[in-house]
Amino acid sequence: MKIRKLTLIPFLLLVLGVPQLPSFAEEELPHAYPRIGVRTLFENERVYAWDVTWLPGISQPYHRHRYDLAAVYLRYGPIRITTLDGTENPQTPPFDIPRPFFQPAGVTHKEEMVRFPEDTPTRWAIMFDLKDVLGRRVDVIRGTEAAFPRSGAELAIDNERVLEWVHGWQEGQAGELMTYERDALQVFSEPGILEYTFASGVTLTEAYAVGDTRFIAAGTVRAERAVMGSPQAVTIELK
Numbered sequence: 761m762k763i764r765k766l767t768l769i770p771f772l773l774l775v776l777g778v779p780q781l782p783s784f785a786e787e788e789l790p791h792a793y794p795r796i797g798v799r800t801l802f803e804n805e806r807v808y809a810w811d812v813t814w815l816p817g818i819s820q821p822y823h824r825h826r827y828d829l830a831a832v833y834l835r836y837g838p839i840r841i842t843t844l845d846g847t848e849n850p851q852t853p854p855f856d857i858p859r860p861f862f863q864p865a866g867v868t869h870k871e872e873m874v875r876f877p878e879d880t881p882t883r884w885a886i887m888f889d890l891k892d893v894l895g896r897r898v899d900v901i902r903g904t905e906a907a908f909p910r911s912g913a914e915l916a917i918d919n920e921r922v923l924e925w926v927h928g929w930q931e932g933q934a935g936e937l938m939t940y941e942r943d944a945l946q947v948f949s950e951p952g953i954l955e956y957t958f959a960s961g962v963t964l965t966e967a968y969a970v971g972d973t974r975f976i977a978a979g980t981v982r983a984e985r986a987v988m989g990s991p992q993a994v995t996i997e998l999k
Contacts, residue, residue, distance in 0.1 A: 789824040808889040814873040827889035832947040833859035837883035838874040858949035860916040860924040896978040904937040923997040929986035944976040945996040952991025957983040
């Protein structure tokens with residue numbers, strides 16, 4: 761009896777000891793989010809925003825990241841990343857917080873927290889799926905400064921999709937009026953209270969906790985000043 765190729769190939773792989781790929785096609789895999797441990801923050805015309813925690817004891821599915829991804833890690837925790845052929849990536853050592861991150865679309869794997877004692881921290885991040893839309897950019901309004909670069913801001917990532925800046929505000933330090941030239945995402949890594957003063961003279965005070973996330977539209981003009989604490993954030997400008 762003739763053996764069909766579809767039957768013979770898995771048999772040969774088994775005999776030769778070659779790992780078999782899962783039976784599903786990449787196109788059939790779910791998108792990375794939503795999943796267990798992921799909370800939806802918001803969606804607009806530029807991004808999907810997700811609050812992501814890797815939870816212990818949760819078996820996660822293989823998935824495919826269908827969008828370019830910009831992110832900010834807010835807590836380190838050990839995770840296991842497994843590719844479709846069953847290969848496990850080696851553990852990365854603890855990293856500094858906050859950790860800006862970028863990943864291009866098309867990555868396929870599964871991510872699971874490594875089981876350790878109960879006091880092992882869980883990894884936590886704010887992640888943004890970047891929609892495939894044209895970026896907006898405006899000119900700096902006369903009499904104001906560009907929001908970025910700014911004094912004390914470190915450029916961590918610069919590619920064709922994003923600029924990611926790590927920066928903070930010092931309590932009591934007065935800020936000048938500035939223009940956000942691009943749509944931007946801001947994730948707070950240290951808490952504090954900020955006061956915003958707009959060109960009209962109107963002021964607004966906002967309190968932020970670690971992990972608070974907001975979208976700032978291109979063309980926003982205001983001065984920023986810390987009135988309590990020394991808040992820190994990662995600001996992601998969208999190209």
